[in-house]
Amino acid sequence: MNKHKRLGKMKSHLLPRIFTLAPKKIGFAIFIGLGLSGLSACQLVDYNKPDGGLMPSGTPVTVDKVSKGDSLAQLGASQHPRILQTYGGEYSDPKLERMVAKIVGKLTAVSDKPDQTYRITILNSPNVNAFALPGGYVYVTRGLLALANDSSEVAAVLAHEMAHVTANHGILRQQKEAEVELTNQVVSEVLEDHSAERETAIRGKLRLAQFSRNQELQADAIGIKMLGQAGYDPFASPRFLQAMEAYAAYRNVSGATDATLDFLASHPSTPQRIQLATDQARKVGAPGVGKTDRDDFLNGIDGMIFGDTADEGYIRGNQFIHPKLGITFTVPEGFTIDNSSAAVIASGNNDIAVRFDGVALPRGSSPVDYIKSGWVSGLDPSTIQAITINGLEAARAHAANDRWQFDVVVIFVKDHVFRFLTAAPKNSSALNSVANATTSSFKALSSREVSALKPLRIHVLTIKGGETVASVAARMQGTNAKEKLLRIINALPATANLSAGDRIKIISE
Numbered sequence: 001m002n003k004h005k006r007l008g009k010m011k012s013h014l015l016p017r018i019f020t021l022a023p024k025k026i027g028f029a030i031f032i033g034l035g036l037s038g039l040s041a042c043q044l045v046d047y048n049k050p051d052g053g054l055m056p057s058g059t060p061v062t063v064d065k066v067s068k069g070d071s072l073a074q075l076g077a078s079q080h081p082r083i084l085q086t087y088g089g090e091y092s093d094p095k096l097e098r099m100v101a102k103i104v105g106k107l108t109a110v111s112d113k114p115d116q117t118y119r120i121t122i123l124n125s126p127n128v129n130a131f132a133l134p135g136g137y138v139y140v141t142r143g144l145l146a147l148a149n150d151s152s153e154v155a156a157v158l159a160h161e162m163a164h165v166t167a168n169h170g171i172l173r174q175q176k177e178a179e180v181e182l183t184n185q186v187v188s189e190v191l192e193d194h195s196a197e198r199e200t201a202i203r204g205k206l207r208l209a210q211f212s213r214n215q216e217l218q219a220d221a222i223g224i225k226m227l228g229q230a231g232y233d234p235f236a237s238p239r240f241l242q243a244m245e246a247y248a249a250y251r252n253v254s255g256a257t258d259a260t261l262d263f264l265a266s267h268p269s270t271p272q273r274i275q276l277a278t279d280q281a282r283k284v285g286a287p288g289v290g291k292t293d294r295d296d297f298l299n300g301i302d303g304m305i306f307g308d309t310a311d312e313g314y315i316r317g318n319q320f321i322h323p324k325l326g327i328t329f330t331v332p333e334g335f336t337i338d339n340s341s342a343a344v345i346a347s348g349n350n351d352i353a354v355r356f357d358g359v360a361l362p363r364g365s366s367p368v369d370y371i372k373s374g375w376v377s378g379l380d381p382s383t384i385q386a387i388t389i390n391g392l393e394a395a396r397a398h399a400a401n402d403r404w405q406f407d408v409v410v411i412f413v414k415d416h417v418f419r420f421l422t423a424a425p426k427n428s429s430a431l432n433s434v435a436n437a438t439t440s441s442f443k444a445l446s447s448r449e450v451s452a453l454k455p456l457r458i459h460v461l462t463i464k465g466g467e468t469v470a471s472v473a474a475r476m477q478g479t480n481a482k483e484k485l486l487r488i489i490n491a492l493p494a495t496a497n498l499s500a501g502d503r504i505k506i507i508s509e
Contacts, residue, residue: 079133084123088309091124091142099300100140103155107162110229118162126307128244132161146306146458146505147247149491151293152227152236159223159230160237220273221280228284233292238277239491246488250481298503302460306507307478308339309455317480320344320356321445323453327413329356329442332434346438351425354438358418367395367410370417376408377401390443400426407435413444454509463502472498477508 084090104120118136123129126143138161140154148154220237228234308314313322315337321328331337331346331354338345343357362370368386372379376399383398392411399406407422420442422435456478463472469492473483487494490504498504 080121080137083139084121087123087125087127087129087139087141088311089124091122091305093122093304095302096122096142096145096300096304099151099296100145100154100158102296103151104138104158104162106230106232107155107159107226110226111162116162120158124305124309128247130157130161132164138162142304142306145301146304147243147489148240148297149243149292149294149489150233150236151297152232152290153240153243153292154297155227155230155232156223156237156240159226160219161223163219163222163226220277224277224280224284228281228290231291233288233290234281234284235278235287236290236292237281238274241274241277243488243491250484250488295503298460298505301458301505304458306456306458310453313339313344314453314455314478315339316478318346320346321453323445323450325358325413325416326445326450327418327442328445329438331438348434350428350430351423352428352430352434353423354434355421355423356419358416361412361415361417365417367393367412367417371395371397371408371410378406379408389439392442392444394439396439402426405431407431407439409435409439411439411442418442456507456509459506459508461504461506463498463500463504465500467498467500469496469498472504472506475508476506479507 121139123141125141128144130140132138310323319330335346335348346354378399378401387394394411396409409420411418424431473486476482
């Protein structure tokens with residue numbers, strides 16, 4: 001799907017809905033099996049529950065136990081394309097695939113069902129996520145691999161998801177969901193007392209949530225045990241939970257990509273959960289006993305794409321560039337850009353924000369006709385004017401509601417109409433300056449400019465004598481918080497320095 005079809009919800013606290021948006025965004029499998037239905041979404045953990053005695057199922061649902069014509073297998077086959085579509089398809093890199101396959105092979109060998117088959121898919125998504133389907137489908141995003149620092153951290157995530165498979169969590173959750181749905185349906189049909197109906201529905205949801213918390217405890221316990229048995233550092237699990245929390249905090253400030261698709265949206269990382277994982281690791285072994293295989297990991301991810309692809313557009317500081325659409329614009333200094341699935345949103349101080357998206361150009365329409373076509377609520381018709389932006393046909397207007405004022409600009413480029421909505425509180429005097437600075441920077445790229453654009457990638461460097469965190473961070477691209485991101489992706493504490501011979505990840509073209 002292409003970026004110019006991205007339409008959807010705005011950040012409500014910054015960009016109140018004033019116009020109607022219709023169409024949504026245009027937008028490796030390592031065979032170690034076959035997948036089925038029932039995505040195992042990890043939910044909140046009940047830290048008051050004991051974690052002892054949790055064991056994987058003795059009869060996991062595997063490819064050998066599901067016939068080709070089984071409805072469950074058919075349902076599972078339908079899930080895989082949906083996941084690929086949601087997460088940008090598969091990411092193909094033989095070097096990276098071999099690294100991940102090696103980790104999965106070690107974990108499988110020590111699991112309670114070493115004959116379980118898996119299909120591991122690296123998803124072409126910058127989001128930090130991993131999840132599993134019963135029957136052997138396990139997914140990990142390149143965003144998660146970029147954040148990890150060694151093989152043991154990747155193994156910690158994969159072991160947790162493999163535990164969901166061997167424990168049949170997806171199948172059991174699906175059965176529980178069906179049971180709750182049936183109960184609610186019966187109550188709805190039999191009882192006329194709607195309060196009793198609602199109470200039954202609430203009880204059903206609570207039972208389902210409790211079931212999921214127990215699944216999480218079980219997957220944590222099994223996964224960390226597998227880590228130790230495979231020879232990995234069992235403390236990699238709490239260590240990576242901390243890394244994900246730090247990265248989530250960084251992205252909350254600097255702009256994020258679809259946080260709802262991230263691991264922490266469905267695998268909450270809290271101090272209690274980190275402590276629980278640490279306690280479980282202590283049962284497996286002492287710190288420093290297991291291997292991290294950092295060098296093998298770094299060799300695998302060297303050169304991997306970081307962040308968005310050309311299909312999604314690139315963020316370079318305060319500039320947004322879309323190679324496939326051949327357009328670019330910049331936002332004022334101090335604004336942060338979020339290239340989300342709904343739109344490109346840049347936010348600044350004092351509740352001022354800019355939203356950018358695009359749709360197919362209606363036939364026979366002019367910019368003025370388009371801006372008057374009914375998609376803007378609160379439009380002031382007297383403010384509509386035809387303008388030209390860097391040689392491109394455009395139109396501008398103002399709109400307002402009881403709390404907000406808006407500057408609306410549409411720009412025609414070939415068969416697309418690109419739309420800027422700048423929002424500011426009613427009492428703000430900065431609306432026009434922010435809107436003018438942003439929209440006037442919009443331009444179409446030449447073919448030479450497009451061909452020169454490259455995605456950001458992970459590059460592994462060996463530190464030379466005299467190099468410091470600051471000097472290495474200066475080589476980072478794609479962020480204004482260079483040193484902060486460098487420390488996060490390399491798990492470097494705030495006071496840690498670099499030594500000659502250290503290997504470190506940086507992000508650059």
